[in-house]
Amino acid sequence: MLGLWTLTDQTIRSTLETSARRAIDVDLAGLADIYATSGREELERRIADRLAITPRDGSAPHYMLADATGRRIAGDIHQWPQLDPAISESGAIRVGEGTGAYARATRLAPNLQLLVARETSDNGALRRHVAVAFLGGGALFVLLVGALGKSAAGRLHWRIQRLNNAFRDSDDERLTAMTPRRRTDEIDELTEHSAAALARQKRLVEAYRDTSDQIAHEIRTPLTHLDGRLTRALAADPGDIVAARLLEGRADIKRLVAMLESLLDIAASKARQGDRHGLKRFNLSEMVTRICELYADSAEESGHMFAWDIAPGVLFDGEEMQLTQLVTNLLDNALKYVPKGGTIRLSLGQGPVLTVEDDGPGIAEADREKIFRRFYRSRGEASDSPGSGLGLALARAIAERHDLTIALLPSARGARFVVKEQGT
Structure with a gap:
């Protein structure tokens, strides 16, 4: 709408300026004919008559009748502009305190020259009417497009929401x-x-x-x-x-x-990976605390030091039974491989971020990803040792079902398992 208004406004300006130029030519030709037929005095009288009438469109005419030196004889322009009457030169001039006008000069006699001008700085009521029409029509157009767009967007949102609900x-x-x-x-x-x-x-x-x-x-x-x-x-x-x-x-x-x-x-x-159905918000801090309290006795019986640091109020959307199994699998894995007298530490922070680390023998760098495969047993692990090689595989499957990641991260000593949300 703004671009269309700009184009229309420029077209109106150009049309009115062209009209003003034609009016000047017609006016100048008429005054020249009056001088040729009736003389200078009649010309001065006609110029005075025309200055006494104000056009309805606001495009007021201005005149100057001067001798060959530019001295004013009649009219309301007091100084001859930089226009050559010998060649009927035309161009933009300033009238009064700076009003813009378009003018044409001509020589009527060896000692007489005439200048006719019309204002161009104000193109009158036409441009104001067009501006009001554009403002009202543009506002109505924008409101109509906005209403239709909102209706279409609402229907599209409803249709997409129906798809999302079906996937959930x-x-x-x-x-x-x-x-x-x-x-x-x-x-x-x-x-x-x-x-x-x-x-x-x-x-x-x-x-x-x-x-x-x-x-x-x-x-x-x-x-x-x-x-x-x-x-x-x-x-x-x-x-x-x-x-x-x-x-x-x-x-x-x-x-x-x-x-x-x-x-x-x-x-x-x-x-069920990525399926949010069946997940409920529960207090993860309370669940992990209960597990740690149960494992404290087992660690004491097996000769291990067990410490935990759990941030209060960690809430999470998930299946409590499955996440309980994830935590117990990590603790069972630590109790299984950490020698007697070793230390196991568990921490839970907001995010959530669950960390289980120990000071045991650790896991070779080449095996850090392989240990999450089903039935995988490290090269240093005896084939007849307890376990089936499924504990960490199950822990990763449960983590992925809840949009979590589980990884074995580098540590100065022992193993350090970290469970956190994907992308964090």
Whole structure:
């Protein structure tokens, strides 16, 4: 609107100036004809008559009749400008205290010259009327465009919000509601494809869960039966050698069941990575404090020094059971590898930032990322040592499910695990 007004204003100025120039030429020709037919006295009278009339458009005329030396004879201009009457020169001049005007000079006789001018600094009411029209019309246009834009943006926001809600909570009712009855644009097409993809993903996840539960049941049941048989065999008071083998068998069964549950937990956490459904805000400080109080007795029994520093009021959106497992896995890992008499420290700060560090033997730099792989055992770790190599893998899967990162950072001595939000 501003650009259009500027163009229009310049066009009006140019048109009015052109009109003024033509009016000057016509006026000058008329006065020259009066002088030729009626003489100088009639010309002076006609100039006085014209000066007595003020035009309605405000473009007042100005005249000067002078002798060959520029001395004024008649008119309201008192000083001859730098215009040559011999060649009817025209140009911009100043009238009075500085009013701009366009003028043309001509020679009427060897000792008589005439100057006709019209003001150009004020182009009259026309420009003011056009300015008011542009101001009112522009304001109305802006309001109309703003209203239409707000309406379109609101509808677009609602459509995008419906997509986001479906991704956050893809229940059957929401997926059915977001499917458009007919396509009108690319967003409807995107909504339709998204609903189909979410429904397909939901079916795959449900099929995976059903299959996983079935496999877990089919494996856990015979192992449980086998453990019961071994228990009954131990109750029959077998010999020491047989009893020792039976106890080893029960330990293997328990390790297999724990491994199976860990694998299922890892798979479930990875499948729900980025899914915020089911996450609730809870006090992480209170949860970690309870865990530390429980592990204080275990550390004392195993001959370890255990210290913790927990900032109060750390709140977090997550599944409390899973995050409890993450913390306990890190502490179990430290108690397992730190020799007797070593120190384990846990700290929790805002962010949240959870740190578990120790002064144990540490982990080789080449293994700092590999330890988070499933079933990975470091080269210095005995193959018959307790554990299945799934604890840290499960901890990372739980962290990623909650948009957290877990990493083994360099430290002067021992290992230092840090869990924090992604991007911090």
